[in-house]
Amino acid sequence: MLDVYSALSQFTSCGNPGILAVRQEQAERRQTERHSHEQGQLLGSLQGVVSVGTDQGHWIVPPVNAVWLPPHAEHWVTSSGAFRGWSVYVAKEVCETLPNSVRVISHSGLLREAVARAAAWKEPPLTQAQGHIAGVILDEIASTPEEPFGLPMPLDPRLQKIARALADDPSERRSMNAWAAWAGVAPRTLSRRFVLETGLTFTAWRQRSILLRSVEMLVEGQLVTTVAFDLGYETVSSFIDLFREHFGTTPGRYLKQSSGPFR
Helix, strand or coil, X not given: CCCHHHHHHHHHCCCCCCEEEEEEEEEEEEECCCECCCCEEEEEECCCCEEEECCCEEEEECCCEEEEECCCCCEEEEEEEEEEEEEEXXXXXXXXXXXXXXXXXXXXXXXXXXXXXXXXXXXXXXXXXXXXXXXXXXXXXXXXXXXXXXXXXXXXXXXHHHHHHHHHCCXXXXXXXXXHHHHCCCHHXXXXXXXXXXXXXXXXXXXXXXXXXXXXXXXXXXXXXXHHHHCCCCCHHHHHXXXXXXXXXXXXXXXXXXXXXXX
């Protein structure tokens, strides 16, 4: 088990940029208990989809993306199968200029190659060129726009009950009124509180939940047609249109994107 704190402290000393990049691999499904780090962490998957949960929400991380976790963010991680991925740990004092909330970002070619190089560094002190590469990684974390792979969770226990049921089975198509009756909450209260607590209407939240599940299924190798009908879409074209509207590309083109560093 890597002692991140000790290893990172070496890379932070002597004026080195405070980052440590590592490759991570295990033959079985990765599943961690709730935990947090003194450091910030940028986590990426090379194989399958990683799911990151916090009390505030749920984030899906396919191989073309990475998730940023600021220092002390309590979270848990689950992979869709055998785990192969990478992490960049960032010293707490360096995180002051980085985002202070969990977010998913895309890895550009620049970030991808910078992380791959940093993961090969053996020990400090870093050369001037390596220091520039570390700076690129920090700049990319700071400036890369957030991607729509997050699903904010409501705080009201009744709404949480509905949200978790929908997250477990996004294809469930009962009406909002039926969900309200099931959870023991008035429909108008459900509608109003969903917007207040998640920033999304109930319909938009459910649609995002379905689309995030579709990404998991696609990365696992399921056909677009299968995904569309299994998730309750009436036609494949309606699924493709919604996917493009949300993610800015079609399912087919999405899957052709780069699978991350360390190829």
